[in-house]
Amino acid sequence: LRGPCSACQLQLSAEQAAAALAHARAVLVLAGPGSGKTRVIVARVCHLVRERGAQPSSIMAVTFTTKAAMEMRARINAELGGANVRALQVCTFHSACIRFLRAAGQGKFAVCDAAEQRKLAREALETVGSDPSQAALVLQHISCIKNGESAQQTDEFTSVLAAYTALLAKRNLVDFDDLLVRCVALLERDPAARRAGRAMARHLLVDEYQDTNGLQLRLLDALRRPVDDDDVQVHAHSSSSSSSGGGGGAESLFAVG
Numbered sequence: 001l002r003g004p005c006s007a008c009q010l011q012l013s014a015e016q017a018a019a020a021l022a023h024a025r026a027v028l029v030l031a032g033p034g035s036g037k038t039r040v041i042v043a044r045v046c047h048l049v050r051e052r053g054a055q056p057s058s059i060m061a062v063t064f065t066t067k068a069a070m071e072m073r074a075r076i077n078a079e080l081g082g083a084n085v086r087a088l089q090v091c092t093f094h095s096a097c098i099r100f101l102r103a104a105g106q107g108k109f110a111v112c113d114a115a116e117q118r119k120l121a122r123e124a125l126e127t128v129g130s131d132p133s134q135a136a137l138v139l140q141h142i143s144c145i146k147n148g149e150s151a152q153q154t155d156e157f158t159s160v161l162a163a164y165t166a167l168l169a170k171r172n173l174v175d176f177d178d179l180l181v182r183c184v185a186l187l188e189r190d191p192a193a194r195r196a197g198r199a200m201a202r203h204l205l206v207d208e209y210q211d212t213n214g215l216q217l218r219l220l221d222a223l224r225r226p227v228d229d230d231d232v233q234v235h236a237h238s239s240s241s242s243s244s245g246g247g248g249g250a251e252s253l254f255a256v257g
Contacts, residue, residue: 056087097183187222
């Protein structure tokens with residue numbers, strides 16, 4: 001059975017409503033595909049704004065693709081509308097990192113897209129006398145290394161990685177993995193940057209939480225790490241069965257999926 005949510009016009013099941021309206025410090029909700037995960041996130045945003053008095057500018061909803069972010073924004077707009085939605089931050093992990101880096105005065109770079117990455121990888125391979133047709137494989141390997149995943153490194157690969165890194169630096173470029181690496185390093189070492197990041201994402205919702213990798217989890221953990229008396233809420237959305245519980249300190253965790 002579904003009924004109207006108190007914070008919006010969406011029809012929610014009892015389980016969905018319990019998740020969207022939960023007041024626990026930390027809530028983890030796991031759900032299978034097609035179970036209305038985005039619906040719960042949209043309802044949660046409406047609840048935060050309309051019933052908890054959250055400023056829309058302090059809410060950040062993070063997902064994995066630009067398409068998914070656009071869909072989520074459209075669905076939130078249909079419920080909240082107007083200035084509320086314009087102030088909301090609905091973005092990908094990489095876009096969120098750009099926002100955090102620029103807020104800390106470290107955003108003076110251009111982001112290297114996939115085509116430019118392949119071009120640089122081929123150039124790096126040629127620089128060390130290796131086969132440029134291996135660019136795609138090399139980029140996969142580089143991504144694994146930057147994301148902290150285990151990967152065997154030969155002397156040849158180490159040389160290619162060094163050449164690729166030098167080409168990025170020479171052109172003042174960063175690739176998508178660099179955005180996460182730089183942002184995590186900044187937030188983990190700099191309390192002032194972490195405080196600023198938490199102010200931007202006091203209520204942090206993460207779609208498809210089960211797909212986050214180790215580096216993305218470190219980013220979320222850095223944003224949840226206590227800084228003075230800051231109060232942050234992390235809302236994550238992933239996939240499987242359903243549970244909820246309280247978190248520690250002044251933080252709130254809301255994970256749904």
